[in-house]
Amino acid sequence: MKQNSMLAMILAGGRGSRLHELTNKVAKPAVSYGGKYRIIDFPLSNCANSGIDVVGVLTQYESILLNSYVAAGRRWGLDARDSGVYVLPPREKADANLDVYRGTADAISQNIDFIDSYSPEYLLILSGDHIYKMNYAKMLAYHKECDADATIAVIEVPMKEASRFGIMNTDETGRIVEFEEKPPVPKSNLASMGIYIFNWKALRKLLLADMKDPNSNHDFGKDVIPTMLNEGKRLFAYKFKGYWKDVGTIDSLWEANMDLLDKNNELDLHDRSWNIYTEDVPTLPQYVGPDADISRAFITQGCVIEGEVKNSVLFTGATVAPGAKVIDSVLMPGVSVEEGAVVQRALVADNVKIGRNAVVGDPKSEHIELVSKRVKGVE
Amino acid sequence: MSSALGIINFAGRHIWVEGLQSYRPLGALSFLGRYRMVDFPISNMSNSGIDQIQVYVRRCPRSLVEHLGTGRHYNINSKRGKLNILFSEKGVENNVYNTDITAYIENMRVIERVPRDYVVIAPSYMVYTMNFDTMLENHIESGADISLLYHSVDNAKEAFLNCHVLELNRQKGVLSIEPNHGNAKNRNIFMDTYVMKKDLFIELVEKAKKLSSMYTLSDIINAECCELDIRGVAHKGYFAAITNFESYFNANMSLIDLKTARSLFDPSWPIYTRTNDSSPTQYFDGSSVKQSVVSNGCLIEGTVENSVIGRGCVVKKGAVVRNSVILSGTVIGKDVHVENQVVDKEAHLIHGKELVAPADNPGYIRRGDTL
Numbered sequence: 001m002k003q004n005s006m007l008a009m010i011l012a013g014g015r016g017s018r019l020h021e022l023t024n025k026v027a028k029p030a031v032s033y034g035g036k037y038r039i040i041d042f043p044l045s046n047c048a049n050s051g052i053d054v055v056g057v058l059t060q061y062e063s064i065l066l067n068s069y070v071a072a073g074r075r076w077g078l079d080a081r082d083s084g085v086y087v088l089p090p091r092e093k094a095d096a097n098l099d100v101y102r103g104t105a106d107a108i109s110q111n112i113d114f115i116d117s118y119s120p121e122y123l124l125i126l127s128g129d130h131i132y133k134m135n136y137a138k139m140l141a142y143h144k145e146c147d148a149d150a151t152i153a154v155i156e157v158p159m160k161e162a163s164r165f166g167i168m169n170t171d172e173t174g175r176i177v178e179f180e181e182k183p184p185v186p187k188s189n190l191a192s193m194g195i196y197i198f199n200w201k202a203l204r205k206l207l208l209a210d211m212k213d214p215n216s217n218h219d220f221g222k223d224v225i226p227t228m229l230n231e232g233k234r235l236f237a238y239k240f241k242g243y244w245k246d247v248g249t250i251d252s253l254w255e256a257n258m259d260l261l262d263k264n265n266e267l268d269l270h271d272r273s274w275n276i277y278t279e280d281v282p283t284l285p286q287y288v289g290p291d292a293d294i295s296r297a298f299i300t301q302g303c304v305i306e307g308e309v310k311n312s313v314l315f316t317g318a319t320v321a322p323g324a325k326v327i328d329s330v331l332m333p334g335v336s337v338e339e340g341a342v343v344q345r346a347l348v349a350d351n352v353k354i355g356r357n358a359v360v361g362d363p364k365s366e367h368i369e370l371v372s373k374r375v376k377g378v379e
Numbered sequence: 380m381s382s383a384l385g386i387i388n389f390a391g392r393h394i395w396v397e398g399l400q401s402y403r404p405l406g407a408l409s410f411l412g413r414y415r416m417v418d419f420p421i422s423n424m425s426n427s428g429i430d431q432i433q434v435y436v437r438r439c440p441r442s443l444v445e446h447l448g449t450g451r452h453y454n455i456n457s458k459r460g461k462l463n464i465l466f467s468e469k470g471v472e473n474n475v476y477n478t479d480i481t482a483y484i485e486n487m488r489v490i491e492r493v494p495r496d497y498v499v500i501a502p503s504y505m506v507y508t509m510n511f512d513t514m515l516e517n518h519i520e521s522g523a524d525i526s527l528l529y530h531s532v533d534n535a536k537e538a539f540l541n542c543h544v545l546e547l548n549r550q551k552g553v554l555s556i557e558p559n560h561g562n563a564k565n566r567n568i569f570m571d572t573y574v575m576k577k578d579l580f581i582e583l584v585e586k587a588k589k590l591s592s593m594y595t596l597s598d599i600i601n602a603e604c605c606e607l608d609i610r611g612v613a614h615k616g617y618f619a620a621i622t623n624f625e626s627y628f629n630a631n632m633s634l635i636d637l638k639t640a641r642s643l644f645d646p647s648w649p650i651y652t653r654t655n656d657s658s659p660t661q662y663f664d665g666s667s668v669k670q671s672v673v674s675n676g677c678l679i680e681g682t683v684e685n686s687v688i689g690r691g692c693v694v695k696k697g698a699v700v701r702n703s704v705i706l707s708g709t710v711i712g713k714d715v716h717v718e719n720q721v722v723d724k725e726a727h728l729i730h731g732k733e734l735v736a737p738a739d740n741p742g743y744i745r746r747g748d749t750l
Contacts, residue, residue: 035659036675074451260661269658270676277656280452282649285412286660287637288683290670300659301413301675304637313659 006140006197007120008052009111010043011104012070012128013060018249021372022349027059029128030066031253032332032350034260034269035300035315037278039247040070042133043126044085045276048076050136053083054118057128058107060100063089069279076277088114103218109207120200125220127194131256132244133267133274134195139238143197149233150203152176152225153195155240165191166221168237176235179225190237193244196220202233243267254347254368257313257330260298281316291322307337324354329361338377346371380459383497383515384490384577385424385432387417388479390504390622391595393558394541397624398743399723405621406434406503407442409706409724411634412674412689414652415446416621418453419508420501421462422650425453427511430460431493434503435482440466446653453651463489478595483584490581498580500596502571506619506630508648509572514612518574524607525579525600527553528572530618535559535566538629541622543569543597545611553609556601570614571597617643628721628741631687631704635672657690665696674707681711689724702738706746720744 016028023031029040040057047055055078057070066087073085088111092098101107108115108125115123122143124136134153143151154168162183168190169178180186206224210216216223228235243266247253259265269276283302288294293308302317307324314320318331321339329343334351337343341354346361346369354360355377361369390405399408406417417434424432432455436443443464450462467482483490497518499511509528518526529545532538539559545567546554556569573580573596587599600609617639619630634640644650657676662668668683676691681698689707694700697714704721711717712729719736723746728734731750736742744750 263663270661270678272657275656276658280654282651284640284644286673286675287640288668288671288673289637292669294662294668295666296664297662298659299662299673309662 005120006052006122006124006136007054007056007115007118007200008043008047008124008126008136009056009058009108009115010040010126010128011107011194012040012057012066013063013101013107014129015061016129016248019247019253020250020370022250022253022370023062025062026065027061027063027128030069031129031247032315033131033247033253034257034276035298035313036281037276038069039131040066040128041076041276041278042131043128044070044076044078045274046132046134046136047124047126048078048277049274050134052124052136053078053080054120055085056088056111056114057085058101058111059087059089060107063087072279075279086114103216103223104220105207105210105216105224106218108203109211109218112204112207115200115204123198123200123203125194125196125198127246130193130244130246131267132193132240132242133276134240134242135274136195136197139195140197142238143236146174146236147234148197148236149199150225150228151197151236151238153193153240154190154237155193155244156189157191159186159189162186162189162191168192170237174236174239176229176237179221179229181221190239192221193240194221195240250347250370251368254330257298257347258311258328260313261296261311283317289322292320307339328363341375341377343371345369380430381428381499381512381515382495383429383499383511383574384493384495385421385429385511386490386498386500387420387424387432387434388500388502388571388596389435389437389482390502391479392474392477394504394622396621396627398745399624399627399721402439402723402746403442404436404439404503406436407439407446408621408627409689410506410621411631412672412687412707413655414650415443416506417443417447417503418650418652419506420503421447421450421453422648423501423507423509423511424499425455425651426648427499427513427515429499429511430455431495432461433463433465433486433489433493435479435486436464436466437477437482440464448653452653465489476592478593480584480587480594480596480599481592483596484588487581487584490577493577496577498573498575498577500571500573500580504621505570505572506621506643507570507614507617508643508645508650509614510648511574515574517612521610522608523610524575525553525609526574526612527556527600527609528570528614529567529611530570530614531565531567532618533564535568536561536564538626539566539568539620539622542620543571545569547611551611551613553604553611555604556597567611567613568618568620569597570618570620573600624721624743625741628704632685632702635670635685635687640672655690666694702741723748726750 012029016023245256287304289306296311298313304319306322307320315333319336323340324337330347332350337354340357344361349372357378358375467485587594660677663680674690680696681694693710695713698711701718706724708725719741722744727749
């Protein structure tokens with residue numbers, strides 16, 4: 001496709017410190033999810049499926065793995081001649097000092113030259129750490145239909161939780177009249193999903209001004225959107241219906257994995273009309289042993305199941321030895337649960353070994369236990 | 380980078396896998412759920428540093444071409460390396476003359492121009508892993524003209540009946556290449572795998588064409604056994620030859636056992652295949668799966684025992700699949716009982732509830748059939 005009317009920029013710089021050891025070495029968008037995916041596969045696959053050819057990925061925190069991961073654009077089919085995934089960490093420039101990205105808006109401002117080289121009409125801003133399937137082409141059509149200056153995707157959240165989100169108050173036409181970040185007394189339940197479409201030329205002007213403003217946080221939610229509202233610009237809310245999850249904590253990451261076990265879960269990763277693409281790892285098929293006992297589980301290739309697996313999600317290459325039990329748990333890639341070990345209500349980090357007869361997690365615990373270090377066996 | 384050109388040969392006319400082969404060449408035949416037969420020789424070559432690979436197709440090229448694509452998924456450098464798909468146009472008109480020699484003659488220019496001094500030839504219908512780099516090194520060191528790979532078996536009376544056997548002298552010199560007549564248990568099964576100088580290969584192909592229009596590469600080499608220094612190289616590890624329906628079924632079944640599988644699959648020797656972007660497999664309440672190999676993208680509510688399940692299959696509530704090989708995209712309906720069957724791609728087994736074949740004579744359900 002020789003037409004870059006909309007270019008996408010994915011904000012993937014965040015650490016996600018509430019994910020504790022899981023993000024010691026990798027940024028949150030690179031965290032594994034759903035058996036074989038990483039979180040950033042979702043916005044990248046959505047772009048590919050929506051016909052967006054050029055995607056910039058803004059990285060900052062622990063970006064080595066993320067850089068090498070997203071650089072292989074062909075995983076998502078983004079490798080045609082006029083297509084590509086570009087990794088954009090902060091860089092030194094001739095006319096400016098090397099500076100970290102000071103905020104979400106600054107990350108875009110510092111890459112104006114990159115965006116200009118494609119001269120897009122529209123710019124799509126995405127977050128690299130949300131799990132959802134969305135057709136951005138439909139959102140762009142809505143943006144055009146409203147003759148908007150900016151369109152923000154919103155999702156209805158339960159009213160009692162609305163004070164945790166950035167809330168959009170709209171008039172009857174869907175036009176945004178007010179934006180409140182985490183309001184104590186919310187007036188609506190339309191939460192911003194951190195997905196924005198801007199007309200590039202107008203945004204460019206705003207960003208140049210914002211860069212010079214010493215009082216700005218250089219953030220879309222805190223600065224750019226309020227400024228646009230003050231200036232009387234046309235901002236519209238695009239209502240999204242479907243599965244959407246921001247996995248900020250171990251509990252919510254565990255929950256998002258558990259959601260996949262529901263028979264009619266909204267994310268529906270089996271739907272072949274909207275594939276989520278990911279790294280292709282050469283592994284064995286999945287092996288199920290003679291004494292295995294599996295029910296309600298989401299298990300991918302390379303796993304070897306010889307014990308019991310109930311209500312759990314197992315990632316690439318996880319193994320469960322004979323006599324071992326994995327219940328209400330998530331085993332990240334390469335985890336091995338040895339003979340007789342029991343894992344319950346736990347999220348076991350990549351490549352961790354649970355030794356013979358060891359017991360981790362507690363069926364009655366309020367929070368999910370994160371197991372990020374080797375657990376010794378019990379003889 | 381290897382000094383050899385890799386050639387993947389097609390199965391000769393003496394080999395026919397009933398049912399399955401009508402729809403595709405053996406190279407494109409699904410194996411152990413997620414693989415195709417041709418993945419094994421190509422991965423062997425790629426892992427051995429061979430980056431110039433020619434895959435020959437005798438018939439029905441569509442599915443093989445689709446699977447191979449540019450060869451990128453086999454870890455071949457897309458600029459320096461190359462995966463060529465070649466077939467003989469003339470051969471298609473008359474099956475009898477459709478030999479490997481015919482295909483090589485027609486594509487001789489492509490073979491000649493590859494800047495490699497040696498050829499490694501491997502078949503698309505055998506499953507094994509082999510380091511061709513080591514084999515080539517040993518071949519050069521030995522000073523032999525041709526090295527042939529064989530596997531010693533003790534069941535040549537009842538299996539490998541469409542294969543050839545090598546008669547060897549004590550120094551592993553090859554005396555002849557003969558069909559396996561099934562009259563002895565212990566035989567050296569020829570693995571249709573050759574290493575030689577490319578010049579010698581070209582010379583033999585041209586000689587074969589002059590001698591007989593029906594000659595194959597193994598025929599001409601057999602005829603040259605007295606003239607050339609031809610040696611056998613013993614292969615160790617897992618080996619299966621898919622030469623008929625029974626051997627296809629048995630090879631799949633043998634790899635359900637994890638120990639056997641580990642003798643074929645070595646983490647340092649990956650077998651590559653084309654990704655299908657399918658999601659992980661989902662098991663629902665009440666599913667019961669034992670002793671099986673399951674591919675991604677399946678939805679399993681029923682019972683699966685001692686079976687190979689291909690990508691994207693659905694096993695509904697109450698369904699039982701036992702001792703069977705289920706190819707991708709198949710639906711096993713509610714309460715349907717499938718036993719001792721090979722079910723070809725995208726079949727829908729819904730109405731007939733009892734699809735049980737005798738254990739010693741597995742059945743076949745055609746591609747896309749609704750039963």
